[in-house]
Amino acid sequence: MASLKNLSKKSKSQSMGMHAEVLKGRTQQRFFDSEEAENFYYFGNYDVDFNKRTELDVKNMEASQANKKIDELMSQGYGTIVIKNPQGKHSLGVGILNKLNLIFEGSLGYFGVGSCDGLNVRITGRVGWSCAQNLMAGKVVVEKNAGSSFGAAIRGGDLICKGSVGARTGIDMKGGTIIVGGDAGAFTGFMMQRGRIIVLGDVGINLGDSMYDGTIFIGGKIGSFGSDAIEAELTSIDKEWLKRKLKVAEIGENFDVNKIKKIVAGKKLWNYDNLEPTEKKGAI
Amino acid sequence: MCGIAGLIHKDKSVNIGAELQSMLQALKHRGPDSTGYALYGDTDGQNFIMRFIVGENVGEGSNAVNEETSVYDERKKLVDKRLADMGVTIIKEERLTPYSLRYEIKYDKDLMAFSKKIESVPMVEILSIGKSLELIKDIGDAKQVCDRYNLSKIKGTHAIGHARMATESGVDIKSAHPFWGYPFSDVSVVHNGQLTNYWNNRRALENKGMRFMSECDSELIAVYLAEKMRKGATLAEGMKDSLTGLDGVFTYFVATKDSLGMAKDTMAAKPLVLYESDNLIAMGSEEIAIRAILPQEIDTYDPYEGEVKVWQV
Numbered sequence: 104m105a106s107l108k109n110l111s112k113k114s115k116s117q118s119m120g121m122h123a124e125v126l127k128g129r130t131q132q133r134f135f136d137s138e139e140a141e142n143f144y145y146f147g148n149y150d151v152d153f154n155k156r157t158e159l160d161v162k163n164m165e166a167s168q169a170n171k172k173i174d175e176l177m178s179q180g181y182g183t184i185v186i187k188n189p190q191g192k193h194s195l196g197v198g199i200l201n202k203l204n205l206i207f208e209g210s211l212g213y214f215g216v217g218s219c220d221g222l223n224v225r226i227t228g229r230v231g232w233s234c235a236q237n238l239m240a241g242k243v244v245v246e247k248n249a250g251s252s253f254g255a256a257i258r259g260g261d262l263i264c265k266g267s268v269g270a271r272t273g274i275d276m277k278g279g280t281i282i283v284g285g286d287a288g289a290f291t292g293f294m295m296q297r298g299r300i301i302v303l304g305d306v307g308i309n310l311g312d313s314m315y316d317g318t319i320f321i322g323g324k325i326g327s328f329g330s331d332a333i334e335a336e337l338t339s340i341d342k343e344w345l346k347r348k349l350k351v352a353e354i355g356e357n358f359d360v361n362k363i364k365k366i367v368a369g370k371k372l373w374n375y376d377n378l379e380p381t382e383k384k385g386a387i
Numbered sequence: 388m389c390g391i392a393g394l395i396h397k398d399k400s401v402n403i404g405a406e407l408q409s410m411l412q413a414l415k416h417r418g419p420d421s422t423g424y425a426l427y428g429d430t431d432g433q434n435f436i437m438r439f440i441v442g443e444n445v446g447e448g449s450n451a452v453n454e455e456t457s458v459y460d461e462r463k464k465l466v467d468k469r470l471a472d473m474g475v476t477i478i479k480e481e482r483l484t485p486y487s488l489r490y491e492i493k494y495d496k497d498l499m500a501f502s503k504k505i506e507s508v509p510m511v512e513i514l515s516i517g518k519s520l521e522l523i524k525d526i527g528d529a530k531q532v533c534d535r536y537n538l539s540k541i542k543g544t545h546a547i548g549h550a551r552m553a554t555e556s557g558v559d560i561k562s563a564h565p566f567w568g569y570p571f572s573d574v575s576v577v578h579n580g581q582l583t584n585y586w587n588n589r590r591a592l593e594n595k596g597m598r599f600m601s602e603c604d605s606e607l608i609a610v611y612l613a614e615k616m617r618k619g620a621t622l623a624e625g626m627k628d629s630l631t632g633l634d635g636v637f638t639y640f641v642a643t644k645d646s647l648g649m650a651k652d653t654m655a656a657k658p659l660v661l662y663e664s665d666n667l668i669a670m671g672s673e674e675i676a677i678r679a680i681l682p683q684e685i686d687t688y689d690p691y692e693g694e695v696k697v698w699q700v
Contacts, residue, residue, distance in 0.1 A: 190682060191674035209684055212674055229687055231674055232658060248688045251655060269689040270655035289655050289692040307692055308653070 148201045151182035162188035166195050177201055191231065196224065200239075213250075216243055232269070235262050238279060244353075251288065254281040257298065263352045270307065273300045276317065284354045289326065292319045292366075301345065301363075303355045311366050319366040320345060322358060333369040341365060389564075389579045390414025390550035391659075392671040393640045394680070395647050395700055397544075399666075400429050404538035407546045409679040410671055411529035417579075417672060418552035420448065421563035422532040423524030425575035425642055427700075428543040430519055434478050434491045435572065438514040439505065441466065442486040443559050444526045450557035456485045463488065465508040473504060483536050486560075487525070499570035502598070512561055512600050517573035519543070519644045524563040545647050545700050547640040549577040555585075556603040566609035569598055571616060573644040578605035579672055580637030580657045588633070608639050623697045626650045630693055640670070648697035655692035662687045668698055 157176055161169040169186070173196065176184055183204040189195055193212035196205055200220045207215075210228030220239035229247040236255040244263045251269030254262040259279040267285030274293045282301045289307035292300050295317040305323035312329025319332075320341070328334075337360075345360045392410035394403070403426050411422055430436070441462035443451030463482075470477060470492065479491040494501060502513050515522030521543075523536045529550060533539055549564035556562040568574025582588075582604040589599055589607060597610045611632060615625035622641065626648055636656035641648050649670060651659060662669045662677050662685050669677045674687055690696065 191678045193673075193675070210674060210687070228684060229674070231660070247686060250658065250660070250689045267688065270692055286691075288689070289653070307655075 149177040150180070151177055151201065151203060152180050153182035153202075153204055155181050156183040156185070157181045158185045158187055160187040161192065161195065162190065166192050166197075169195055170197060173199065173205070177203060189228070193231070196222075210247070229266065230264075235260075238262060240279075248285070249283075253283075254279070257281070261348075261352065263354060265354055267304065268302075272302075273298070273319075276300070280348060282348065282352045282354055286323065290329065292317065292332075293329070295319075301348065303349075303358055311368070313372065314368045316368055316370075321364045321366065322355075322362055325364065325366075328366070331369045331372045332366050335365045335367045337361075337363060337365045388417050388552050390417030390672045390676065391547070391564075391577045391579045391638065391640055392549075392669075392676045393545070393547040393577075393642070393647055393649070394670070395545040395668040395698055397666045397668070397700065400542045400544055402539060402541070403428070403543040403546045404533065404541035406680050407548045408529045408533040408539060410669075410676040411548045411550050413675045413679040414550045414672055415528050418550035419528055420553045420558045421524060421526045421551045421560070422529045423549045423551070423564045423577065424522070424532070424538060424546065425515070425548065425565040425577070426521045426523070426538065426541050426543050426546045427519045427573070427642065427644065428521050428541050432518045435494055435516055435518060436521060437490045437492055437505075437516050438487070438522050439466070439490075440487050440512050440514060440560055441508075442510055443561070444484070444486060446526055448558055449526055451559045459485050462508055462511055466505055466511055469504050469508065473501065475501075484525075487523075487536075489521075497570075498572060499596075502570055506598070506600075513567065513569075514560075515567040515575065517644065520567075520573040520575060520642075522565055522567060522575055524549075524560055524565065526558060526560070526563070545642060547575060547577050547642045547647065549579075555581065555605075556601060561601040562603040564603075564605055566603075566606045568609045568613040568616075568641070571613055571643075574609070574613065574616075574641065576605070576609040576612065576639060576641045578608050578637055578639040580605075580635060580639070580652065582607055582633055582635040582637065584634040604635075605639075608633065608637070608641075612641060622646060622648055623695060626695045626697070630695065638672070645700050646697055647700065648695065649690065650695045651690050651692060653693040655689075659690055660687050661690055 185206045189207050189209040191210050191212045194214045196216040198218050202221045205224045207226040212231040215230045215234045218237045222241040224243040226245045230249045232250040233252040233255050235243045238257040238260045240259045242261045248266035249264045249268040253268040253272045256275040257279040258277050261280050263282045265284040268283050268287045270288035271290045271293050272287045273281045276295045276298045278298045280299045286304035287302045287306045290309045291306045292311040294313050296315045297317050299318045301320045303322035308326035309329035311332030342360045349355045441459045445451045445453045476493040481489040525532045564577045565575040585604040612625045637652045638657040638659045658672050660674045
């Protein structure tokens, strides 16, 4: 190791292994083209036309084959792709970093439309675990129910489920909005760091457990609060935002937003404070 | 990770073996080590069906010790002698593999005493006793086990099954699911998950006279429920009690002659997808299991944490 005394603060931390990660993503210069009209560009993406529409029957395809075919269709300029017979297959429509209208006529299994950026997705059936995990931007609408870990670790975009969702909805989410028309299971918003979750129905136990930040809005009954999740005042700005969001999401337009409870992080866990161990115990 | 599946036909008898095979084969990626079926077939309900093994499958992937077929023959003779000593009449006898047998027997006394006597023969294990239950488990995927035991022709109303990825114990028949709810006839259990208070519960239950044949944590669920039912609890009561009595992560199914139930732990850590209609209920660890028998668009949902459901067939 070089002499730490002679290094700048940043180099010092890197030498000590504190900043060893290599960040990749659309905010990095490598993928960013400032000349692009929309200020948004991924290397290797396609200029597609939303009015150019096609159908793809994936009944007899493996997920990898289906995903390659979607990529091939985008390369041909198709901007609206209708997927027929998804039949609960896992990992369909994943890793698409392109503007695209993607419509699934049926249900998806695990990890549906995961790690995507910029899509507009509609799923007429249900989705299994971890739908749209790591979504960066775009809109995903699920017409029926969703499994657990719905919207795990999303960074942005709108993720909408018109039915009910399973446990750990929005776990580890870092941005974006999740909207649920029905009920949600245990540990909703578990360890969320940013973003907003709206559940119009009831939620299970341990709501917002260990959340760092972000906001959760609940329209129904709450099973129990998780560690460090607390109720906050619902402001007029919140109400306006909720009305607008529910309208755009085509879900619960007539829902009385005054009934909604707002839950935020109490910020009393170890990562926020200098409390003594006994005080930390009290916070938990 | 393991895969579990179950189904109930409410108003008719169908090829339940073939249907469950399709469901479990769709879940093969969750557990390729062994597969088990608990099929509730059409019988006249007069005689007991006893499925038992006199040794292990020592084929590829097995953790079992290799043994000669002649050893199995000797054990079978000892079982036959004990049956004769107890005055049991063997109505029909089938040897499906060198190590696995199916007997139809006439017997009307205590099943626990009966089981203890049969299992006093070394390496002999009763997989199930029931008047409707056919419990089959072996190393291999769903299709291999189904073909080996000719299960596709078995008709019935309900069934549960399991595709196992061995994590807590060896790859062998005794650790495979389903587990029989000894000493109750027609009770079987399949489980996906891990139980963390297995040894504490096992010691307590063994002290109460219950029997464990494997070191697989899932066997605890069958024994736990059997013990509750022995004390007079209903199946649903026993299952609700298990949510706090069992520690860990689990989704499990339990089936009897005329009912089928599911329970999910309070963390909802293990998956389950359910489909319910007027005449069919299908459930599995993943939706693709249900889609294997229902390719059309259907409405399914995930049960929530701490949920227990029991359906009557």
